[in-house]
Amino acid sequence: MKAPKLFFYILLAGASLSFLYPFYWMLLATLTPEAQIGALGFLPAGLTMDNYQLLADKIPIGRALLNSFIVAALSTTGVLVFGAMTGYVLAKMRFAGRNLLFFIIIFTMSMPFQLTLIPNYILMVELRWTDTLAALVIPALNSAFAILLFRQAFQSIPDDLIHAARVDGCSELRIIFQILLPNVIPAVITAGIITFMNSWNDVLWPLIVIRNEQLMTMPQLVALFAVGGRSEAQLGVKLAAAVLLALPIIVAYAVFQRHFIQSMASSGLKG
Amino acid sequence: MKIQVNKGGKKGRGLAPYIILSPYLLHLLLFVLFPIVFSVVLAFHKWNIISPMEYVGLDNIQRLFQDRLFWKSVLNTLKFLIVHIPLQIVIALALAYFLNEKILMRGFFRATFFLPVVISGVVVTMVWQQLYGLETGLLNRALIALHLPRVEWLSNPYMAMISIAVMATWKNVGLYVILFLTGLQTVPRSYYEAAEVEGASAWQQFRYITLPAINPTLFMVAVLSTIGGFSLFIEPYIMTDGGPLNSTLSAMLYIYKQAFGYYQMGYSATLGLFFALLIMSVVAVQKLVIEKES
Incomplete structure (x- = not known):
């Protein structure tokens, strides 16, 4: 092996370790009795599940996991269904205002969210949606990114296919969901992964619209637990909450790693 | 099998397009267009x-314009960006460059670099809060073991924002590694071989072959990390609550506190509007600079 190459391997391995070790340490700390956490290195020091038990006694963590799953699943479904519908119209139909609509969608994608944050909060108050899951789901049902992704995917499908389906008497919705969607699975996966992950990790919006602990999602509950006094400065319990927040995404990432990376890279390329 | 002349596909179909669009249009009106107009109205009200x-x-x-704390929070955010963006570009480019060599386990390295990107900022911040701990934090323990003075990562007002910028780099760099790698892979290896034969130095190869290929990526990295940096919120919220001495009070955290600590809706909407315009102008300037360069 050439010397520079060995050098590359050492650097890459060092970098890998720096990305993995903090998470490994976090997991280890949650399984360690509080008194020993300060001296943790690479190996476990006494194994305990007490931190998780204590956590479940202190905050409704199971409920928060369920809330997060409900919110992420509903948002993702909405983004996929409405994204496919809107993307289809933009790609395959001609109508007055098409260029204007396309321009607006591009604008909403590059628009900083700070512009609409406060007015949207007020809207939630006026609609009496604060402290309901509707406030987390309904504003998240559409995504400009998903629309543009589906538009692009549908553009590459020949018009003949659609025309033949219309001749056979298919409705437009059947054309979208039964005929076209199976042909653009990569777009479905990309939009699905990005939306689910963003929803799962979003914390600012839930902090604004949810005050009732029973309706909080994971990131919000865990963040408030981390800054508040409820954990009574017990590090192991705090980190146990963080582990439960990270775990579902880590499992999904372990299974769909390649898709995650490709999806995020393509969303970066378009954003 | 192309029997019919292709006309029907794009022909107008009466109301059908609008009906299919209606869920999106309704959503757009309620959650995007109305809030934009309303934020302008709010700016003139208390x-x-x-x-x-x-x-x-x-x-x-x-x-x-007279709110010193707001301008401090904008400056704090700029300080974050000044550390974060160059660090992000240099580390991401270096890691991408190594990964682009013929090496074993490339997939494994890529996957580990990317891991923090998919994990919640809440988790990352909670872990790094421990790494940065003054007494028992891993980083200070390592410094003491090397007989170096410990660093007040989060308690020193000059250091705290830099520490947060380093953590944010660690969290996001994996994404930019992938983006740079995609850029690097567009350059055929034969270019480098030809340059080598011609006697071009490593720097010249980088300057005249690599850099032009990754120029669009550089712009994207700058824009994405600018937008991300301007949205900096949960990291200082959890780690420092904006302290010490408001040194990590990001603009987003300040707006949050104005709106939901003091319920000043008119004023916080004004801040949001102004801040959004600021972000859009910075991104526009970046775009101009990069376009001029290339």
């Missing part, structure tokens, strides 16, 4: 949501 709105003319805008 309102705590409970009592009636009160027209105050340009008071909010005047207050914004």
